[in-house]
Amino acid sequence: MKLAFTLNGRPCATEAPAHWTVLDLLRDGLSLMGTKYGCGEGVCGTCTVLADGRPIRACLVLAAHARGRALVTVEGLETEGRLDPLQTAFAERGAAQCGFCTPGMLLAAKALLIENPAPTADEVRDALSGNLCRCTGYTKIVEAVLAAAPGSG
Ligand code: FES
Ligand code: FES
Structure with a gap:
């Protein structure tokens, strides 16, 4: 499926299998390894990213959820070379x-x-x-x- 969304402040257009989670999309699809795979079951929180400013467990949410949203990962916390x-x-x-x-x-x-x-x-x-x-x-x-x-x- 095609997906278009905002990732760390920039437009992102990509494709992903329908069964992928947001975590699969970030790590396997976009090679953003900052978001960690811990339990894969929604328990540990290490995969937390923001979607429209709210925290989601990227291992539980299907990649289709990203469509049209603004995602922020740890890679996007820094602005213009300055740490958050x-x-x-x-x-x-x-x-x-x-x-x-x-x-x-x-x-x-x-x-x-x-x-x-x-x-x-x-x-x-x-x-x-x-x-x-x-x-x-x-x-x-x-x-x-x-x-x-x-x-x-
Ligand atoms: S990897 Fe543990 S909550 Fe997602
Ligand atoms: S699990 Fe090692 S710093 Fe939190």
């Missing part, structure tokens, strides 16, 4: 260790900050509750999101 404040905060505060969960965490956090520029720690924990991390114990991730919130301080 979330990326900087994750790096500075040790919120990424092995890094496997990090793309999904960043996109889930980005969706939260779009909706709520000044979240509380509980709101951050709630927004990231579907994203699993085996390394950090989550505290540094929550601290990083709070530090990056445009409405903080």
Whole structure:
């Protein structure tokens, strides 16, 4: 099937098998490897990307869902060579260790900050509750999101 959508701010026209998920489309179709394949069952959140500003689990959503939408992956967080404040905060505060969960965490956090520029720690924990991390114990991730919130301080 033919698909046209916006990917990280640029128009994208491509073709994909009808059974592909958004994750297949990104990784196998478009060679964007930043979005990770974890469980493949909607449990771990590591495949999280944004579709029209909302987080989706790319392993669960069919590629056809992308049609006409604006997708953002971790590759699209940087603008004009500058890291997103979330990326900087994750790096500075040790919120990424092995890094496997990090793309999904960043996109889930980005969706939260779009909706709520000044979240509380509980709101951050709630927004990231579907994203699993085996390394950090989550505290540094929550601290990083709070530090990056445009409405903080
Ligand atoms: S790979 Fe999609 S939720 Fe785990
Ligand atoms: S940093 Fe390793 S799984 Fe989160």
